[in-house]
Amino acid sequence: xxxGAAAWIGRGGLALLGAALLAVPFVLPELGYGFxxxxxxxxxxxxxxxxxxxxxFGYVGLLSFGQALFFGFGMYGATLAVIHWEAGFxxxxxxxxxxxxxxAAVAGALAVRLTWHYFAIITVVFSLIFYFAAMSNKTLxxxxxxxxxxxxxxxxxxxxxxxxxxxxxxxFSVLGVVAAxxxxxxxxxxxxxxxxxxxxxxxxxxxxxxxxxxxxxxLVAFVLAxxxxxxxxxxxxxxxxxxxxxxxxxxxxxxxxxxxIVGGIGTLLGxxxxxxxxxxxxxxxxxxxxxxxxxxxxxxxxxxxxxxxGLAGLWRGALGRLTAPRAAPAEAPADPVAPSAxxxxxxxxx
Amino acid sequence: MEPAIALETRGLTKRxxxxxxxxxxxxxxxxxxxNAIIGPNGAGKTTLFNLVTGELRPDDGEVLAxxxxxxxxxxxxxxxxxxxxxxxxxxxxxxLTVADNVRAAVMAHQGIRSAFRPAASxxxxxxxxxxxxxxVGLARHRDRKASAxxxxxxxxxxxxxxxxxxxxxxxxxxxVCGMGPEETERAVARIRAVASKVDVVIIEHDMEVVFSxxxxxxxxxxxxxxxxxxxxxISRDPRVQEAYxxxxxxxx
Ligand SMILES: Nc1ncnc2c1ncn2[C@@H]1O[C@H](COP(=O)(O)OP(=O)(O)OP(=O)(O)O)[C@@H](O)[C@H]1O
Ligand SMILES: [Mg+2]
Numbered sequence: 001x002x003x004g005a006a007a008w009i010g011r012g013g014l015a016l017l018g019a020a021l022l023a024v025p026f027v028l029p030e031l032g033y034g035f036x037x038x039x040x041x042x043x044x045x046x047x048x049x050x051x052x053x054x055x056x057f058g059y060v061g062l063l064s065f066g067q068a069l070f071f072g073f074g075m076y077g078a079t080l081a082v083i084h085w086e087a088g089f090x091x092x093x094x095x096x097x098x099x100x101x102x103x104a105a106v107a108g109a110l111a112v113r114l115t116w117h118y119f120a121i122i123t124v125v126f127s128l129i130f131y132f133a134a135m136s137n138k139t140l141x142x143x144x145x146x147x148x149x150x151x152x153x154x155x156x157x158x159x160x161x162x163x164x165x166x167x168x169x170x171x172f173s174v175l176g177v178v179a180a181x182x183x184x185x186x187x188x189x190x191x192x193x194x195x196x197x198x199x200x201x202x203x204x205x206x207x208x209x210x211x212x213x214x215x216x217x218x219l220v221a222f223v224l225a226x227x228x229x230x231x232x233x234x235x236x237x238x239x240x241x242x243x244x245x246x247x248x249x250x251x252x253x254x255x256x257x258x259x260x261i262v263g264g265i266g267t268l269l270g271x272x273x274x275x276x277x278x279x280x281x282x283x284x285x286x287x288x289x290x291x292x293x294x295x296x297x298x299x300x301x302x303x304x305x306x307x308x309x310g311l312a313g314l315w316r317g318a319l320g321r322l323t324a325p326r327a328a329p330a331e332a333p334a335d336p337v338a339p340s341a342x343x344x345x346x347x348x349x350x
Numbered sequence: 351m352e353p354a355i356a357l358e359t360r361g362l363t364k365r366x367x368x369x370x371x372x373x374x375x376x377x378x379x380x381x382x383x384x385n386a387i388i389g390p391n392g393a394g395k396t397t398l399f400n401l402v403t404g405e406l407r408p409d410d411g412e413v414l415a416x417x418x419x420x421x422x423x424x425x426x427x428x429x430x431x432x433x434x435x436x437x438x439x440x441x442x443x444x445x446l447t448v449a450d451n452v453r454a455a456v457m458a459h460q461g462i463r464s465a466f467r468p469a470a471s472x473x474x475x476x477x478x479x480x481x482x483x484x485x486v487g488l489a490r491h492r493d494r495k496a497s498a499x500x501x502x503x504x505x506x507x508x509x510x511x512x513x514x515x516x517x518x519x520x521x522x523x524x525x526v527c528g529m530g531p532e533e534t535e536r537a538v539a540r541i542r543a544v545a546s547k548v549d550v551v552i553i554e555h556d557m558e559v560v561f562s563x564x565x566x567x568x569x570x571x572x573x574x575x576x577x578x579x580x581x582x583x584i585s586r587d588p589r590v591q592e593a594y595x596x597x598x599x600x601x602x
Binding site: 188190191192193194195196198199201202203205206207208209210211212213214 | 403405424425426429430434435437441442443444445446450453454455457458459462463464465466467468469470472508511512514515
């Protein structure tokens with residue numbers, strides 16, 4: 001069947017992507033593009049923040065403009081653990097993730113009582129409060145200037161110490177963590193919990209009437225998304241060896257929303273492609289034009305206008321046409337995680 | 351012995367601002383027969399269902415399902431007490447396939463919430479899903495998205511979602527509204543089959559459907575009970591005729 005063929009092409013594409021990512025730190029420097037290894041690393045890290053927006057918006061139907069808050073908690077959790085407890089990479093990552101998760105549990109307990117624009121507004125309010133708190137509490141956070149630290153160990157055993165200063169160790173640590181996050185997300189969205197997410201996104205009233213605790217389901221998603229954003233923030237702290245309150249500002253949240261939408265809401269890897277496209281575009285254009293943000297905005301508008309389901313939607317459409325040339329194109333493949341357009345167009349009324 | 355009671359309300363009241371949508375409604379609907387609630391538009395029938403299923407909180411009064419007080423419980427808890435419903439405006443999960451619609455409902459009912467196993471890998475759930483889809487006659491559409499179904503099929507899917515919770519009491523809000531004659535006939539047959547196993551309370555404007563299904567009828571007008579009795583008694587009641595003639599009727 002064509003669905004099978006599409007699945008195989010999809011798997012092939014995934015394998016190709018994996019191989020390309022594994023080859024990056026070996027091939028790009030050979031070609032004289034060593035600098036781009038860092039860009040790819042940055043894309044991987046930021047894509048998790050976009051993935052966290054996508055988990056909420058694409059899978060449960062909640063649009064958050066405050067994910068930078070949890071990014072910031074991940075960043076500071078990791079940084080403070082390194083500075084005060086001499087934590088290594090993994091402990092710092094854990095500390096950052098836990099800090100973000102705890103914050104998400106607290107913020108979520110309030111925020112997910114609301115839906116649609118009320119929800120979006122409260123996420124902004126939360127992140128603003130903590131942004132200003134972090135900016136003014138210079139002794140703890142370093143405020144705008146931030147806190148810096150030197151590259152911690154990734155591996156320290158049997159007398160062998162490898163730190164993040166080793167470019168390969170840094171790249172593969174980040175790639176490993178990011179790949180694990182996507183793998184976990186892939187499992188979760190296909191699970192019974194993921195199906196409950198989809199039910200809540202599609203129709204929260206009907207979800208209640210089949211016995212789903214909508215509040216709890218949204219809260220679980222919110223905490224998971226907070227954890228993802230926390231991992232992203234912790235990785236970014238390790239990548240830059242510093243944390244700054246300036247990353248908790250709502251521009252950062254907004255950018256993540258744009259990356260997720262451009263990449264394709266409600267698809268697992270869409271946020272990765274959206275983030276990649278816009279960061280690469282920014283790198284290319286910013287060297288030749290200082291008002292490159294206009295170009296980024298223009299590109300975003302183009303994608304949203306001509307590919308409302310994002311890059312992932314384009315890819316699916318192409319796959320569909322390739323593998324089913326004579327079938328009606330309207331019927332999307334049976335995919336429990338693909339949201340319907342109308343589910344997101346209407347407010348989640350109560 | 352007293353006959354078993356499927357649904358009882360005591361002085362149930364709901365106000366919207368100055369409007370009393372449900373006004374001190376008390377009734378006892380017996381188990382083992384189809385009960386119908388009829389009444390002109392705006393009589394408060396749907397609001398009454400909303401009070402029973404916990405989607406609205408009553409300002410006053412009590413609801414008991416099979417003798418168990420359920421007043422004030424949230425909707426997802428009331429489903430667990432064995433009360434399911436369909437909505438006047440048919441309501442399913444549009445972006446999901448028919449099978450996933452039903453799967454979500456079966457899993458919610460069975461309390462399956464794992465985050466790690468693929469939802470499609472639960473064998474027993476899958477069998478239950480297929481049985482429910484067969485029961486409402488949607489096997490042909492199993493893998494189609496719900497948003498691609500015809501109106502009548504959406505109504506049948508919604509019925510499957512309601513049945514997935516293995517309810518003792520099923521509330522149907524205008525189940526044949528908007529259907530053509532053929533779809534209506536199909537739906538009525540399904541409802542009759544379901545009613546042999548589950549207590550059914552039906553809100554319906556189509557009198558032919560009401561009279562063919564129900565053996566007990568409650569008539570509501572302006573939030574209150576106007577009359578109650580067998581179809582025969584109701585059809586002869588002058589107050590009922592007046593209520594229907596006095597208010598504009600859009601069906602028939
Ligand atoms: N959420 C609400 N807020 C305010 N008023 C409401 C609300 N729900 C219902 N009403 C009002 O309460 C009254 C009863 O409405 P309800 O929907 O229960 O009537 P109904 O008997 O189901 O009518 P129909 O046969 O048209 O479906 C109407 O006047 C309606 O406008
Ligand atoms: Mg109604």
